[in-house]
Amino acid sequence: MSNAKSGDTVKVHYTGKLKDGSIFDSSRDREPLEFKLGAGMMIPGFDKAVDGMKIGDSITTEISANDAYGEKSDEMVIDIPKDQLPEGINPEIGQQLTMQHPSGQSIPVVVTKVEEASIEIDANHPLAGKDLIFDIELVSIN
CATH class of the missing domain: 3.10.50.40 (Chitinase A; domain 3)
Structure with missing residues (x-):
């Protein structure tokens, strides 16, 4: 064998x-x-x-x-202004979203913070x- x-x-x-x-x-x-x-x-x-x-x-x-x-990378945690989110997205902590990488690849992200004018997302693998x-x-x- x-x-x-x-x-x-x-x-x-x-x-x-x-x-x-x-x-x-x-x-x-x-x-x-x-x-x-x-x-x-x-x-x-x-x-x-x-x-x-x-x-x-x-x-x-x-x-x-x-x-x-x-390892988790701090560079994969980013703030995004809410006015850059697609229409109809109402972000909540823990919500999973998908972003488009410039190469066209879809990247899963998780909302980790929601503030009045921006959200924080984490693109690290879970x-x-x-x-x-x-x-x-x-x-x-x-």
Whole structure:
């Protein structure tokens, strides 16, 4: 039986948890996640964890924020004047919005502060700055 290596297309079942044990995502109630190992499709720590596994192997791995979604960046928290918001938007703290990057890419953001003339939004990934724990089971290697 061969080991998963960079360039292989693999399928895994996983459960992602925070240090407090709360689950933020799982493939257990759906199809396994398929990705090309080492192709940058996954966070670096996830790729590293799967590399070398055999079909049927299960592991639990802790991935530091640096090998996951990175640290929170203050540069990703910005103020926007309310008069620049699209018509009909009534921002509230915790509300999720989507911004257009100049490249055309959609960027999800969260409203973190609402003031009279402006709002503050956070474009950091929701899991930025967090160490993650994954239970991973390798289902197949192609």
